Structure formats: structure tokens, C-alpha cells
Amino acid sequence: xxxxxxxxxxxxxxxxxxxxxxxxLYPVVWVLSAAFNPVDNLSAARLIPRGxxxxxxxxxxxxxxxxxxxxxxxxxxxxIVAASLNVILAALASFAFSRLRFRGRRAGLxxxxxxxxxxxxxGFIALFLLAQQIGDIFPAAGLNTQxxxxxxxxxxxxxxxxxxxxxxxxxxxxxxxxxAEVDGANPWQIFSRIIFPLxxxxxxxxxxxxxxNIYSEYILARTLLRSTQEFTMAVGLQLFVESNYSAxxxxxxxxxxxxxxxxxxxxxxxxxxxxxxxxxxxVKG
Amino acid sequence: MTNxxxxxxxxxxxxxxxxxxxxxxxxxxxxxxxxxxxxxxxxVANQSWMLFGLLGLNVLLINWAYLSPRSNAGKWLAPxxxxxxxxxxxxxxxxxxxxxxxxxxGNVLSQQQVITNLENEVIRVEGEGTxxxxxxxxxxxxxxxxxxxxxxxxxxxxxxxxxxxPIEDALIDTxxxxxxxxLPDVINDYSKLGLRELLGIAGQIEALVLDIPGGVxxxxxxxxxxxxxxxxRYKYDAETDTLYDALRDVTCVTERGNxxxxxQRLDPGWRVVTGFDNYQRIFGDQRIxxxxxxxxxxNIVFAVMSVLLTFSLGxxxxxxxxxxxxxxxxxxxxxxxxxxxxxxxxxxxxxxxxLNANFGQVNALIESLGGSGVPWLTDGTWAKIAVLGVNTxxxxxxxxxxxxxxxxxxxxxxxxAAMVDGASAWRVFRSITLPLLLVSTAPLLxxxxxxxxxxFVLIFLLTDGGPAVIGAPVPVGETDxxxxxxxxxxxxxxxxxxxxxxxxxxxxxFVALAAISAFSFRFTKxxxxxxxx
Numbered sequence: 001x002x003x004x005x006x007x008x009x010x011x012x013x014x015x016x017x018x019x020x021x022x023x024x025l026y027p028v029v030w031v032l033s034a035a036f037n038p039v040d041n042l043s044a045a046r047l048i049p050r051g052x053x054x055x056x057x058x059x060x061x062x063x064x065x066x067x068x069x070x071x072x073x074x075x076x077x078x079x080i081v082a083a084s085l086n087v088i089l090a091a092l093a094s095f096a097f098s099r100l101r102f103r104g105r106r107a108g109l110x111x112x113x114x115x116x117x118x119x120x121x122x123g124f125i126a127l128f129l130l131a132q133q134i135g136d137i138f139p140a141a142g143l144n145t146q147x148x149x150x151x152x153x154x155x156x157x158x159x160x161x162x163x164x165x166x167x168x169x170x171x172x173x174x175x176x177x178x179x180a181e182v183d184g185a186n187p188w189q190i191f192s193r194i195i196f197p198l199x200x201x202x203x204x205x206x207x208x209x210x211x212x213n214i215y216s217e218y219i220l221a222r223t224l225l226r227s228t229q230e231f232t233m234a235v236g237l238q239l240f241v242e243s244n245y246s247a248x249x250x251x252x253x254x255x256x257x258x259x260x261x262x263x264x265x266x267x268x269x270x271x272x273x274x275x276x277x278x279x280x281x282x283v284k285g
Numbered sequence: 286m287t288n289x290x291x292x293x294x295x296x297x298x299x300x301x302x303x304x305x306x307x308x309x310x311x312x313x314x315x316x317x318x319x320x321x322x323x324x325x326x327x328x329v330a331n332q333s334w335m336l337f338g339l340l341g342l343n344v345l346l347i348n349w350a351y352l353s354p355r356s357n358a359g360k361w362l363a364p365x366x367x368x369x370x371x372x373x374x375x376x377x378x379x380x381x382x383x384x385x386x387x388x389x390x391g392n393v394l395s396q397q398q399v400i401t402n403l404e405n406e407v408i409r410v411e412g413e414g415t416x417x418x419x420x421x422x423x424x425x426x427x428x429x430x431x432x433x434x435x436x437x438x439x440x441x442x443x444x445x446x447x448x449x450x451p452i453e454d455a456l457i458d459t460x461x462x463x464x465x466x467x468l469p470d471v472i473n474d475y476s477k478l479g480l481r482e483l484l485g486i487a488g489q490i491e492a493l494v495l496d497i498p499g500g501v502x503x504x505x506x507x508x509x510x511x512x513x514x515x516x517x518r519y520k521y522d523a524e525t526d527t528l529y530d531a532l533r534d535v536t537c538v539t540e541r542g543n544x545x546x547x548x549q550r551l552d553p554g555w556r557v558v559t560g561f562d563n564y565q566r567i568f569g570d571q572r573i574x575x576x577x578x579x580x581x582x583x584n585i586v587f588a589v590m591s592v593l594l595t596f597s598l599g600x601x602x603x604x605x606x607x608x609x610x611x612x613x614x615x616x617x618x619x620x621x622x623x624x625x626x627x628x629x630x631x632x633x634x635x636x637x638x639x640l641n642a643n644f645g646q647v648n649a650l651i652e653s654l655g656g657s658g659v660p661w662l663t664d665g666t667w668a669k670i671a672v673l674g675v676n677t678x679x680x681x682x683x684x685x686x687x688x689x690x691x692x693x694x695x696x697x698x699x700x701x702a703a704m705v706d707g708a709s710a711w712r713v714f715r716s717i718t719l720p721l722l723l724v725s726t727a728p729l730l731x732x733x734x735x736x737x738x739x740x741f742v743l744i745f746l747l748t749d750g751g752p753a754v755i756g757a758p759v760p761v762g763e764t765d766x767x768x769x770x771x772x773x774x775x776x777x778x779x780x781x782x783x784x785x786x787x788x789x790x791x792x793x794x795f796v797a798l799a800a801i802s803a804f805s806f807r808f809t810k811x812x813x814x815x816x817x818x
Binding site for chain 1: 328373379388606608627681686739746
């Protein structure tokens with residue numbers, strides 16, 4: 001096609017998309033620049049740093065006031081434990097909804113969907129008061145403990161995940177169960193040897209999505225974790241903002257890279273599956 | 286494998302097969318029951334009836350699911366159900382309960398606890414303060430005092446922190462032990478503390494007291510004490526539900542979770558159900574109502590604008606990329622996913638730095654282009670623009686992904702037919718593409734509205750609801766939405782925690798969400814009946 005026609009049909013599209021790409025990458029570029037910049041404040045930051053240093057990263061793990069290493073560990077621990085248990089319990093429930101016939105099955109499925117209308121974090125006041133009361137009796141599982149927040153997250157997305165997993169299990173031919181049953185398999189064996197292995201791909205995707213949601217969860221973590229040692233990264237990073245913010249810009253950028261890199265890479269690698277799972281009605285900002 | 290055309294063996298009630306799995310089940314359920322039974326005394330002692338009921342119900346559920354021969358699906362559902370009931374369903378119900386109480390700082394205890402605290406208050410009588418000789422012992426019940434008056438009378442008993450409740454019969458019988466002259470090193474099971482141990486507790490010594498009939502003995506140093514004749518100030522009368530104040534000689538009556546003496550409220554108060562007071566305050570109290578309405582209006586504007594902006598940008602980009610001859614689709618897609626992939630709390634904190642009025646890069650950029658810096662986060666209007674701008678950045682990738690998929694699903698024949706009939710590209714977009722897009726993505730747009738309606742993390746981390754509205758009776762800011770306003774009221778305020786008022790607002794958010802969902806459901810139904818897809 002002629003150059004003129006190319007501009008009219010295709011060229012303008014690239015211009016629009018490139019402008020949008022700049023908008024999308026603007027904060028990312030600044031973070032990458034500030035993280036390796038030896039000058040550690042907001043105003044002196046230049047896009048192309050005069051030097052190159054890893055100090056911003058090493059400092060993160062040296063400060064006692066802002067124990068970034070502890071926060072990182074807490075974030076990963078809470079998200080991994082809660083997300084894996086969550087997916088396992090959701091898979092068990094899905095099996096019942098998909099394969100067994102029982103009274104209240106339809107009502108149960110409907111309630112699972114209805115509950116999802118109300119995001120769990122809206123109960124933050126009740127969850128805070130519940131944590132206080134549990135803490136009076138079992139201090140190890142009350143307010144300001146990782147145990148409690150893991151249990152909270154564990155309950156959080158079960159309903160929705162069970163719904164997605166059930167949808168997948170419904171596509172597994174029921175003849176497989178029936179032939180296994182003829183061979184004398186009990187329901188537990190049917191689940192653990194046939195259904196669960198076949199559902200693995202969908203369980204992996206749901207695990208990743210649940211992990212990311214828990215890893216990024218803010219309001220409950222902020223409400224239920226009270227001391228610096230127990231913070232997850234989402235809560236801890238605020239300390240960089242609250243005090244001497246201009247002086248902590250480099251550290252914050254380094255922290256943002258450490259916090260976001262694994263998630264962004266996972267997204268880019270498993271783009272199709274994750275986005276497929278996420279856009280099935282769940283909404284992220 | 287044979288197909289099950291024939292008769293499948295009927296499933297036996299596997300609960301009573303004595304397989305290893307059955308024993309494992311029995312052990313686990315037994316352990317859960319044992320743990321709960323062990324917790325009962327503590328729960329009762331703490332008067333945690335709510336927790337008692339909640340845990341008891343779930344323990345019963347587990348027992349039924351695993352032990353009853355009639356449960357088949359229960360076994361599979363119980364583990365998940367336990368966590369869903371305790372941490373998802375119960376908080377909703379409990380929020381409703383808290384919203385009809387007066388639960389806030391100053392009213393967090395039960396009435397029994399308040400009465401106990403008040404009855405422990407003592408009146409100091411003048412002329413007290415006889416000096417005594419003191420020795421401190423350590424034994425099975427903790428520290429014990431041996432105090433000797435100048436006339437030789439001795440008191441020996443278990444000491445307590447002065448902040449704790451008095452010990453009834455703290456004195457220990459010392460009949461037959463010689464307590465004249467040098468004090469013995471051992472009395473019963475108690476042994477006298479040596480110098481080094483005394484030094485170890487010297488700092489806390491003044492907080493220790495020994496209860497004696499009609500008063501207390503308070504330690505002053507490790508070797509001397511004072512006798513304080515103390516009397517009880519308050520006395521509660523359960524018959525009439527009143528409290529007598531001996532110091533001022535008045536009777537205090539109970540009123541909405543506080544004792545009121547001669548029109549004066551006595552702190553602390555306790556929790557009572559006050560009905561719809563909190564809701565009445567939100568709508569009836571002029572000062573709270575003004576703040577609430579301001580927040581509510583902005584909340585709606587913010588959510589609508591967020592959906593509009595992200596939708597427009599996402600659709601524009603999806604449209605621009607939607608062409609057979611476009612190169613670099615995967616490249617653009619990957620770039621647009623990045624804002625979506627970065628955990629929101631990280632990018633919001635970064636944006637906060639970039640938007641800083643004095644040091645931020647955004648203003649530096651504007652100034653280098655010849656403009657003048659903007660007070661992004663400190664001026665009400667600019668802060669609202671900043672919040673919407675950052676939310677557009679956060680949310681457009683999602684819309685872009687959705688719209689890309691929805692655009693591909695629109696059949697080309699329709700567009701081509703319109704083109705043949707002489708419709709312009711814009712006309713095709715307006716009359717064919719957009720309506721079809723709206724039909725297929727309406728539930729997601731409404732979902733996005735509901736999400737942004739409660740987009741706490743954006744507001745809280747970017748502006749913290751600020752800038753503050755000057756002269757507001759409750760802490761409220763220009764960019765506060767209901768959920769961030771509630772958060773500050775309930776758990777994050779320097780003015781104490783108002784759990785009850787916060788819960789009342791949360792309940793209203795629940796109502797709003799229920800309405801949005803119901804609307805969404807009917808709206809999609811109607812669209813489908815119009816466009817019939």
C-alpha cells in the first residue's frame with residue numbers, strides 16, 4: 001500500500017498506542033531509574049542516573065526501623081500458605097458440587113455466588129473485633145498474628161474459586177468416574193486419582209490468581225497486623241512514605257522492584273491463562 | 286474399563302467401614318472436639334459467648350459431616366465451609382450487630398467488667414500511713430509480704446499489683462511461727478528474697494500491695510511499707526441496677542451503657558444495644574450528615590468517572606490495535622498489561638512520590654515544558670483529578686483486555702453490511718459496535734463500578750482521603766470515599782475507635798452493593814431480551 005494510505009490506516013494507530021505505552025510505562029521507568037541511582041531523593045532524581053549502584057537494595061535489608069526482609073518473607077509466607085490451602089479446600093468442595101447429588105446443592109451454589117457480591121474486606125471491623133476476642137483466649141491466633149490473617153484469607157476466596165473449579169470439573173466426562181466405580185473405587189479414590197490430577201492446570205491458574213490477590217491485599221492486612229515485625233510488605237512500605245519520604249525514594253523504588261518483579265514476570269509468562277482466569281468476572285482495579 | 290450400562294454397586298455408607306481412613310478421620314475429629322472442650326472453661330471465664338457459639342456451631346458441623354452415616358457431601362464441604370462461615374459470613378452478620386450497639390472507645394467492656402473496675406476504686410482516708418517494716422518472700426502463689434507494725438503486730442500474705450483486683454483472704458495463717466526479732470528465712474513454702482533478687486524487683490516494688498481487712502499495705506522500698514486504710518468508693522446494687530458513690534453520696538443510674546451520676550457520665554461505659562441510633566446519627570445529626578453526604582456524592586462520582594475513563598481508554602486502545610495489518614500486537618499487549626500486573630499498593634505509593642508537589646517528577650516535567658507546578662495532592666480539586674488519573678492508569682489494562690476480546694467476538698458481516706449501505710466508520714462504531722460491546726460487557730462494567738466504589742487502597746495510599754476538609758466535625762477529607770472514611774472512623778483515628786458508627790456505614794455500603802448487583806442482574810436480562818444474544 002502507499003505510504004499515504006499506510007499513515008491513514010495504520011500509522012495513526014501506532015501513534016496512539018505509543019503515547020499510551022509511554023503513559024503505561026512512565027512510573028515504571030522512574031522506579032527503574034531511581035532504584036539504581038546513587039542520589040537518594042525525589043527532586044534530584046534524573047531519568048538517566050549519573051552513577052549506578054545497588055546500595056538502595058542492600059540498605060533495605062539493613063535497617064531495623066523498616067525490616068524489609070521480614071515483610072517480604074511475611075508476604076510470601078502468608079500468600080503461599082493461604083492460597084494453597086484455599087485452592088485445596090475449594091477443590092474438595094467443587095468435587096461435591098460437581099459429582100455428588102445432595103439436598104441443598106443448588107442453594108449452596110447460589111449462596112456461594114451471592115456471598116461473592118460482598119467483598120470480604122468490608123467486614124474489616126468485625127474481623128478486627130473477632131481477632132481481639134480470639135486473641136484474649138488464644139494469643140497465638142488473634143490480633144497481630146500471621147496465623148489469624150492466613151485463616152481470614154483462607155476463607156476469603158473459597159466460594160469464588162470453588163465456583164470456577166466446579167465449572168472445570170463439570171467438563172470432565174462422568175464416564176471416567178463410573179468406570180472407576182465399577183472397578184470398586186470409592187469417592188475419595190475417584191477424586192484423588194482421576195478428578196484432581198485432571199484439574200491440575202486450572203488449579204494452578206487459580207492458585208496463582210489467589211496468591212496475587214492475597215499478596216496485594218491491603219485493608220485487612222493493615223487492620224489486623226499491628227506491629228512492624230508482623231507487617232506484610234503492603235503495610236510496611238507505608239513507613240517509607242510516612243517519614244522523610246523524599247529521602248527514601250531510592251529505597252522505595254528498590255522495594256517496589258523486589259515486590260513487583262516476580263508478579264509481573266509471572267503475568268508476562270502465563271499471560272493467556274491468568275488473564276483468562278481473571279476476566280471471568282472477577283475484577284481488579 | 287467397562288461402561289456402566291449395567292448396575293453400579295450401591296455406595297455403602299463408608300463412615301462405618303473400619304478402614305485406616307476411618308480411624309484417621311476419627312482421630313482428627315476427636316482432636317478438634319478435645320481442643321474445643323478444653324477451650325470451653327476459658328471461653329466461659331472470658332464471657333466470650335459470641336466466640337463460644339461460633340466455634341461450637343462449627344465443631345458440631347464437623348462432627349456431623351464426618352461421623353453421621355447420612356452425610357455424604359458434608360465431608361467434602363465441611364473444611365471450606367468452616368472457614369467461609371467464620372471469616373466471610375459471620376463478619377457480615379456481626380457487622381450488622383455492631384452497628385446497632387454503642388461499641389466505641391469508652392464503651393468496649395461488658396457491664397460486669399465496668400462494675401468490677403469501679404468497685405475496685407478506693408477512697409483514701411486522711412490520717413493514714415503508719416510506717417511498717419517489710420520483708421518480701423517468694424513462693425508458690427507468687428510474691429508475699431511480711432509487714433510488721435511498730436507494736437509487733439504482723440501481716441503475712443500474698444501481694445498483688447495495685448492495678449489488679451483485690452485478693453480475698455490474701456493473708457496466710459502464721460500461727461506458731463515466731464515473728465519477733467529477726468524475720469525467718471522460710472515461712473511455710475515461702476522463702477525470703479535475698480539482696481540480689483530484691484534489687485531485681487526494686488523498680489516495680491511500689492506497685493505491689495497486700496490486702497488486709499479494711500485496707501491495704503503498700504510497699505515503699507524493699508524494706509518498708511505503709512498501711513493505707515482504704516474504703517470502697519462505688520457499690521453496685523443489682524436489684525435496682527444502680528451504683529452508689531460513697532464519696533459524693535449520690536446514686537448513679539444506668540443510661541445507655543454508662544452510669545450517670547447527677548447528670549454526669551461516668552467512664553468507662555459498657556456495650557449495649559442501642560437500636561438504630563447510629564443510623565439516626567448519620568441521617569439526623571446535621572454535622573455528620575453533611576460529611577456523609579459529601580463523601581457519598583464524591584464516592585459515586587469517583588466510581589462512575591473511573592469506569593468511564595478506564596472504559597474509554599481501554600476501548601480506544603483495543604480499537605486501535607484491532608486491524609488485520611497491525612504489527613507488534615503482542616508487544617503492545619505486553620506493555621499494557623504491566624500496570625495491571627504490578628500489585629496496586631506498589632504503584633500507588635510510587636505515584637504518590639511522582640505527584641509530590643515540590644519534589645515530584647510530574648511537576649518537574651510540567652515545569653520543563655514551561656508550565657507551572659500543580660498542587661496535586663494538597664488541593665481538593667487537583668487531588669480528585671490525581672486520584673482519577675492514577676485510577677485510569679491502574680484500570681485501563683483490564684478494560685483493554687476485556688474490550689479486545691469483546692471486539693473480536695463481534696461478527697464482521699454486520700459491519701460490512703453497514704459499510705455497504707454507506708454508513709461512515711463512526712456511524713458503524715456508534716450504532717453497531719458500541720451497543721453490542723455494551724451488551725456483552727455490561728456485567729463487567731457494573732462489576733468494575735462496584736469494585737471502584739470500594740477502592741480503598743487507591744484513596745488511602747495516594748491521598749489518605751485528604752486534603753482534610755477544614756472545620757468538619759468528623760475527620761473527613763476531600764477525596765474520602767465511604768470505605769476510607771469508615772476506616773478512619775473505626776480503626777485508624779486519633780480520636781478513638783467508633784466501631785459502631787463505622788459498622789453502620791459498612792452496612793449501608795452492603796445495601797448499596799446489593800442494589801447494584803440486583804440492578805446489574807435485571808439490566809443484563811433486559812439487554813439480552815432486546816438484543817437477544
